[in-house]
Amino acid sequence: xxxxxxxxxxxxxxTEATITSWLKAIGDRVEKGEIIAEMETAKTxxxxxxxxxxxxxxxAVEEGAMxxxxxxxxxxxxx
Numbered sequence: 459x460x461x462x463x464x465x466x467x468x469x470x471x472x473t474e475a476t477i478t479s480w481l482k483a484i485g486d487r488v489e490k491g492e493i494i495a496e497m498e499t500a501k502t503x504x505x506x507x508x509x510x511x512x513x514x515x516x517x518a519v520e521e522g523a524m525x526x527x528x529x530x531x532x533x534x535x536x537x
Contacts, residue, residue, distance in 0.1 A: 485514065
């Protein structure tokens with residue numbers, strides 16, 4: 459099953475963040491809870507965890523892009 463990775467809320471009142479780096483690439487195996495990317499808000503840097511174990515099949519948002527909370531940033535194919 460394909461699972462969407464959504465940009466998480468980083469705190470109260472935060473509505474958007476910038477993807478600062480991807481720590482995994484398309485085709486990489488990831489484990490649930492593993493850090494796959496980092497995002498930055500006006501106040502902090504936050505790690506984004508894989509919601510499931512599987513293979514990262516798509517990165518929908520490039521590094522440096524500003525994204526709103528709850529927008530799909532990647533997909534993982536569960537395995």
